[in-house]
Amino acid sequence: MTETARGTSLRYGTRPTMKDVAARAGVGLKTVSRVVNGEPGVTPDTERRVQEAIAALGFRRNDSARILRKGRTASIGLVLEDLADPFYGPLSRAVEEVARSHGALLINGSSAEDPAREQELVLALCARRVDGLVVIPAGDDHRYLEPEIAAGVATVFVDRPAGRIDADVVLSDNFGGARDAVAHLIAHGHRRIGFIGDQPRIHTAKERLRGYRTAMAAAGLPVDGSWVSLGSTAPDRVRSAAAEMLAAREPVTALFAGNNRVTVTAVRVLRAHHRPVALVGFDDFELADLVHPAITVVAQDAAHLGRTAAGLLFRHLDGAGEPPRRLEIPTRLIPRGSGEIAPTDG
Amino acid sequence: MTETARGTSLRYGTRPTMKDVAARAGVGLKTVSRVVNGEPGVTPDTERRVQEAIAALGFRRNDSARILRKGRTASIGLVLEDLADPFYGPLSRAVEEVARSHGALLINGSSAEDPAREQELVLALCARRVDGLVVIPAGDDHRYLEPEIAAGVATVFVDRPAGRIDADVVLSDNFGGARDAVAHLIAHGHRRIGFIGDQPRIHTAKERLRGYRTAMAAAGLPVDGSWVSLGSTAPDRVRSAAAEMLAAREPVTALFAGNNRVTVTAVRVLRAHHRPVALVGFDDFELADLVHPAITVVAQDAAHLGRTAAGLLFRHLDGAGEPPRRLEIPTRLIPRGSGEIAPTDG
């Protein structure tokens, strides 16, 4: 714990290096490297001396230096919309587990649904030389990533496809799930069904709208323009969209909510409404079965999305030279009550 | 896009360096460094030539090399229990925002409540030379961190204190919140109140138990041993603990649930129970107001915890040589219905 003859120290803010360990143990640098990395070819006696020096100095290998020399950083980046959103927590954790099983760390960042911030984050991660990227894109033009991908940064998009480049993508079956949800409402007798979704520039919103329209068309039902409302999922916007559909001369008798945030607000609006209205929401959430009526949802498996994307990423890093793929994860309709309410004509 | 005379290339997996840019632009290395870092002292013409070379080669500065030379990595580590837990999402996001405002990236890891995994993660982050650490500890002995802290890794513990070392910590007022919750139930007429909490080695569980006991004692109420059950928060364990308390000869008339996972299971158990039982839960959650009866909770502000911890961390990194502090974030009782149910004697 004291200074060595060669000036090595535990001074605050200064860390011992392999050189310091070598000097203290009276061996060469390479021998220290061998011990630290568990390489063979060191006599037990030498090894002991090196270990003692390591312990005495509190040495810990500087992985930044190692990374610079080796080329691989053993870290991957995950860019998503918002770490605080309950949909992305399980997705993140799943990516982390896969990374961990490959000995890699995870650097996480939120784009806040801002394309400029997404790009800034992604390029910062590339500058750190992450081995790969899992991206839930906010923007719709990812040509800025082309040089990085060409330089070897494995990249997989999740939840939404990449824009204007050819890259791996793992999606939920947004179209099929939405179609099933709306078909379910139709099967329960509804003819006037409203859809409140996220901003139309978001891929999932577009796909879910397409599912809605397809189900309506398949049943031979017309879609009144006032039944569809895409935009921000902020409570105020959703609230007024729902209020409008419910107050029309011929009001909707059922609502299809385009994601979990919309569903939560829709539940609050319907609770205050004078007449029962059916509801199916895209995305499951905790306690959906305890609300009254329990909420029928189209569940997507966020952890499955994350696991699949990370798996694809590491397959690339392990050298599989496969062309970009598009994988789709199925969704599941879970009837719980709110989606089975019969239409009540106003 | 073609090879230069000096062999620089866009070959897959190989990235151009400043040296390549310098060669192509016909300038020295230091000039490229100046342009890349926006340093003054470069003529417009030279700058243009360098920029052209950068664009042509698709150069992006390697921050690993930069970090090695500069000493600071501009990244901090966050070790928590489980990224998928809704309590940690907002906390993470808050830490990320503070890091971002200081130009730092966030490396995230889940300990899965395993002390060995916590240590492994923390030391891996130290080896990467993160500038600082925000730790939600799983273990209760953090002496392994002493050399790292001495070497200058700023460290702040959140949600639970560090074990056997003196370090900054930001906590919720677990004791006060629990005491308020139980006092609330007592004020509504309850005398036999059960407490189901997390494993007793976890600091928050101990503190909340202390709050429970203090409130009971303050009201002059005895606590029967069978009314307190600490352990895993897995649904099965919680379910049987609750069932036992409700089936006793003199059953509890109210439950205090020690965290959000316990609360969720308690709600399910009570829903199936033949007689109304009051419930207050520690931790708020989405839709708590939509369940019937709406759930009375003691809310803690996870984002506030994260923001405070990260703020403290960067104050240290910015050179404030303050001694370790212990900050406490207040909790808030939110009455919604389940906590105001009167006792019904069996």
Place this chain on the structure above:
DNA sequence: CTGAAAGCGCTTACAG
């Protein structure tokens, strides 16, 4: 079994 030299891609300190 052991170690000196070169180099990873940058920045720093200095000289022109």
Place this chain on the structure above:
DNA sequence: CTGAAAGCGCTTACAG
């Protein structure tokens, strides 16, 4: 305004 040399802390390739 510009650049050659040294060095950050490791690993690689090689020689003894």
